[in-house]
Amino acid sequence: xxxxxxxxxxRSMSGQAEGRTLLSSxxxxxxxxxxxxVGCDTSQCGACVxxxxxxxxxxxxxxxxxxxxxxxxxxEGMANADGSLGTIQQAFQDHHGLQCGFCTPGMVMASxxxxxxxxxxxxxxVRHYLEGNICRCTGYHNIVKAVMAASGQDAGGAVAAE
Amino acid sequence: xxxxDFVKPASVEDAVAALGGDEAQPLSGGMxxxxxxxxxxxxxxxxxxxxxxxxxxxxxxxxxMLVIGAATPHAVVARDAAADYPALAELAGQIGDPMVRNxxxxxxxxxxxxPSACYPSAALASGATIVxxxxxxxxxxxxxGMFATALDEGEIITSVRFPIPQKAAYAKFAQPAxxxxxxxxxxxxxxxxxxVAITGASENGVFRWSEAEAALSSNFSADALAGLAASADQMxxxxxxxxxxxxxxxxxxxxxxxxxxx
Ligand SMILES: Cc1cc2nc3c(=O)[nH]c(=O)nc-3n(C[C@H](O)[C@H](O)[C@H](O)COP(=O)(O)OP(=O)(O)OC[C@H]3O[C@@H](n4cnc5c(N)ncnc54)[C@H](O)[C@@H]3O)c2cc1C
Ligand code: FES
Ligand code: FES
Numbered sequence: 001x002x003x004x005x006x007x008x009x010x011r012s013m014s015g016q017a018e019g020r021t022l023l024s025s026x027x028x029x030x031x032x033x034x035x036x037x038v039g040c041d042t043s044q045c046g047a048c049v050x051x052x053x054x055x056x057x058x059x060x061x062x063x064x065x066x067x068x069x070x071x072x073x074x075x076e077g078m079a080n081a082d083g084s085l086g087t088i089q090q091a092f093q094d095h096h097g098l099q100c101g102f103c104t105p106g107m108v109m110a111s112x113x114x115x116x117x118x119x120x121x122x123x124x125x126v127r128h129y130l131e132g133n134i135c136r137c138t139g140y141h142n143i144v145k146a147v148m149a150a151s152g153q154d155a156g157g158a159v160a161a162e
Numbered sequence: 163x164x165x166x167d168f169v170k171p172a173s174v175e176d177a178v179a180a181l182g183g184d185e186a187q188p189l190s191g192g193m194x195x196x197x198x199x200x201x202x203x204x205x206x207x208x209x210x211x212x213x214x215x216x217x218x219x220x221x222x223x224x225x226x227m228l229v230i231g232a233a234t235p236h237a238v239v240a241r242d243a244a245a246d247y248p249a250l251a252e253l254a255g256q257i258g259d260p261m262v263r264n265x266x267x268x269x270x271x272x273x274x275x276x277p278s279a280c281y282p283s284a285a286l287a288s289g290a291t292i293v294x295x296x297x298x299x300x301x302x303x304x305x306x307g308m309f310a311t312a313l314d315e316g317e318i319i320t321s322v323r324f325p326i327p328q329k330a331a332y333a334k335f336a337q338p339a340x341x342x343x344x345x346x347x348x349x350x351x352x353x354x355x356x357x358v359a360i361t362g363a364s365e366n367g368v369f370r371w372s373e374a375e376a377a378l379s380s381n382f383s384a385d386a387l388a389g390l391a392a393s394a395d396q397m398x399x400x401x402x403x404x405x406x407x408x409x410x411x412x413x414x415x416x417x418x419x420x421x422x423x424x
Contacts, residue, residue: 019166019168020165020199043193043197049261056264057261057265061265063168066170066192066211131341132261133259
């Protein structure tokens, strides 16, 4: 076991990791941050997306020891300081961008990475960016609407999947 | 996944020394290696991370070459190669999804030589040189069939040198679930001729389509390919497509790449 220290949602946090400990397991089991979900564990679904040093990554395919010292933002870091939902989270609620909610932490983190890079994406750009995030419930349509709304653009214009 | 020792050297020399150990293997972006270890298809005793070696990262212009460090993620190539070699940047920007592009690297992709991976086609069509810790290998000699390369045990790719073409493009027919190439064609035009490399189609991995190269070298237009058909012999047949379907896609994707070349 090796000690790994990360800055998670602005706070320094440490825990023990084996060579094979994944960032997703480290966050959930060592640090108790279970908002990051593990859907497939095969790098396909995007439920486990977190930001590492500002970039979206699939935390099930990153070794905790490999990113010792990194700055990580998880879904727990997306709410406002007073605990109310952040802009993207609120837009998901307003536009019914989730049903079971399993994919939602990854969807919100991927959407946040998109909006940081491209604050006013087109609907096609939103769909393209979210290619690595799978949702089994919503059919994506309301997720796209939510991201458009979170970017301050009219969500009503979103049309059915291409 | 079975447990292993993890080491993260800061220099190529230290990485090579660590790889001299028993059953040690390099880890770059991990986007291929970690899933295969989870499936227990692979169980190294030691993983040697290359992500802490600055000398393996970055894109830089060197005369008429574009040199890319082996541990440079796809997203960085998509951004930093755009001015010098736009077709290569576009290929990198189409790999997988944004999260895969933030971690996966060119060195990992070439070393893995997946028969459906994108980068091998760019390296082969560009006549790139794969630089390792001990030698330089021409792309024509590097790829040796599905998942096989000229790399020796413990040898690591340090950079890849791409001659910059006059015009080039990559056309990929993406397998919609995996986003790998069901068939992809990379076409590059140089002063001394045109090179065409096909990925995703052959059971022998990436290959040069020499008939198309000959036709395009005398007339660089999609029309020059009219009547040319790739043989279905030794093409991949699986639930996504028959050998005949892939052979057909070879022609379609090559024509699209020629039409898009810039
Ligand atoms: C969901 C998903 C979608 C994808 N879509 C595509 C796609 O559309 N097109 C595509 O081309 N690829 C795709 N990939 C694969 C991706 O590009 C991988 O990143 C890449 O194939 C491997 O690179 P890596 O840096 O992750 O290597 P790793 O997984 O770290 O390593 C792969 C292999 O290469 C070896 N290795 C790594 N670096 C070196 C080096 N410098 N020298 C010698 N050996 C080395 C390792 O030991 C290992 O055997 C996808 C992957 C996923 C998970
Ligand atoms: S759990 Fe990581 S991609 Fe599905
Ligand atoms: S809301 Fe259920 S998987 Fe997306």
